[in-house]
Amino acid sequence: MKIGYPCINYSLKCSPNKTLRLKNFNEKRVIEIINNNLNCLLEILNFNKNHEIFFFRISSETIPFASHEIMNINWREYFKDSFLKIGEFIKNNNMRVSMHPDQFILINSIREDVYIRSIKELEYHAIFLDSLELDESHKIQIHVGGVYNNKNESIERFIIRYEKLPQLIKKRLVIENDDKFYNILDCILINKKIGIPIVFDYFHFNLNNLGENLNDVLPYIINSWNRKDGIAIFDYSSQENGKKFGTHANKIDLKDFENFIKLTRPYDFDIMLEIKDKEKSAIKAINHLKKLNILN
DNA sequence: TCACGTCAAGCAGAT
DNA sequence: ATCTGCTTGACGTGA
Numbered sequence: 001m002k003i004g005y006p007c008i009n010y011s012l013k014c015s016p017n018k019t020l021r022l023k024n025f026n027e028k029r030v031i032e033i034i035n036n037n038l039n040c041l042l043e044i045l046n047f048n049k050n051h052e053i054f055f056f057r058i059s060s061e062t063i064p065f066a067s068h069e070i071m072n073i074n075w076r077e078y079f080k081d082s083f084l085k086i087g088e089f090i091k092n093n094n095m096r097v098s099m100h101p102d103q104f105i106l107i108n109s110i111r112e113d114v115y116i117r118s119i120k121e122l123e124y125h126a127i128f129l130d131s132l133e134l135d136e137s138h139k140i141q142i143h144v145g146g147v148y149n150n151k152n153e154s155i156e157r158f159i160i161r162y163e164k165l166p167q168l169i170k171k172r173l174v175i176e177n178d179d180k181f182y183n184i185l186d187c188i189l190i191n192k193k194i195g196i197p198i199v200f201d202y203f204h205f206n207l208n209n210l211g212e213n214l215n216d217v218l219p220y221i222i223n224s225w226n227r228k229d230g231i232a233i234f235d236y237s238s239q240e241n242g243k244k245f246g247t248h249a250n251k252i253d254l255k256d257f258e259n260f261i262k263l264t265r266p267y268d269f270d271i272m273l274e275i276k277d278k279e280k281s282a283i284k285a286i287n288h289l290k291k292l293n294i295l296n
Numbered sequence: 297t298c299a300c301g302t303c304a305a306g307c308a309g310a311t
Numbered sequence: 312a313t314c315t316g317c318t319t320g321a322c323g324t325g326a
Contacts, residue, residue, distance in 0.1 A: 019303085021302090021303065021304095022303080022304060065304075067304095068304065068305090070304095102305085102306095103305085103306060103307075104304080104305040104306055104307095105305085105306090106306065106307080109306075109307090111306085114305080114306065117304090117305065118305095121305085145306095145307090146306075146307050146308080147307085147308080148307090180308080180309095181307090181308085
């Protein structure tokens with residue numbers, strides 16, 4: 001079991017998320033920014049190593065405009081040395097990383113242009129992880145997508161398009177149950193047809209379910225991950241008190257976290273903490289699991 | 297230097 | 312038809 005957090009580290013001064021506006025795009029500037037982002041990523045991974053954090057979500061913004069037609073540098077080649085260095089660091093320290101493209105990535109979109117752009121963006125994520133020379137246990141997670149007034153057809157479209165994806169994307173792509181549209185039962189249904197692994201989002205499960213039991217769905221989720229995929233990935237968050245239902249917590253609620261851990265025993269999986277204070281909660285969670293003798 | 301409107305991209309639901 | 316949340320940081324213009 002590895003514990004991780006997404007994209008940013010507030011304890012460090014650097015940002016791995018620097019970007020630039022499209023209208024200000026120029027080659028020199030974007031190279032500087034990518035350099036900054038990659039250096040910062042390595043700095044974060046080093047921080048993580050020092051705090052025994054072995055799971056991390058890499059920001060989709062690491063290479064700004066990577067899949068945009070304006071991108072005129074061969075970034076894979078240009079930053080080859082950095083990629084190899086970062087990849088080595090991840091492998092040498094037995095870390096796992098993942099990526100999570102944002103809400104514009106919809107392979108089941110009814111709009112052809114959105115579908116095409118989504119594939120390009122997924123390709124960027126896949127090439128990024130391939131450039132680090134990481135095996136396919138390092139995943140790219142997306143939601144199933146839009147509903148477009150017909151869920152069955154939209155699931156069918158997802159399946160058909162998934163089957164057609166290039167192998168470099170397919171080998172890394174995993175789906176996550178979301179808070180509004182595609183619940184865990186939908187994900188299990190899709191997994192049964194195409195075998196795509198399922199990221200189980202515990203917070204979304206609590207927000208969006210049809211009354212199914214956690215214990216009934218857990219075996220399906222765990223088994224959706226094959227040997228080459230690594231162990232399952234779970235996303236964890238809890239409700240921020242006093243905020244609108246569905247708002248992610250600012251800091252970890254250790255009691256709720258412990259309850260989640262107890263409810264999911266004895267399964268083993270890696271946990272991405274989607275909590276706003278990032279590394280602080282990850283450190284707390286790890287310490288807590290050590291106290292419970294779940295981590296050593 | 298600072299504040300604040302805006303940023304490549306979609307969808308769904310509310311107004 | 313238009314706005315807002317998702318989820319949040321960071322850019323960069325204008326004062």
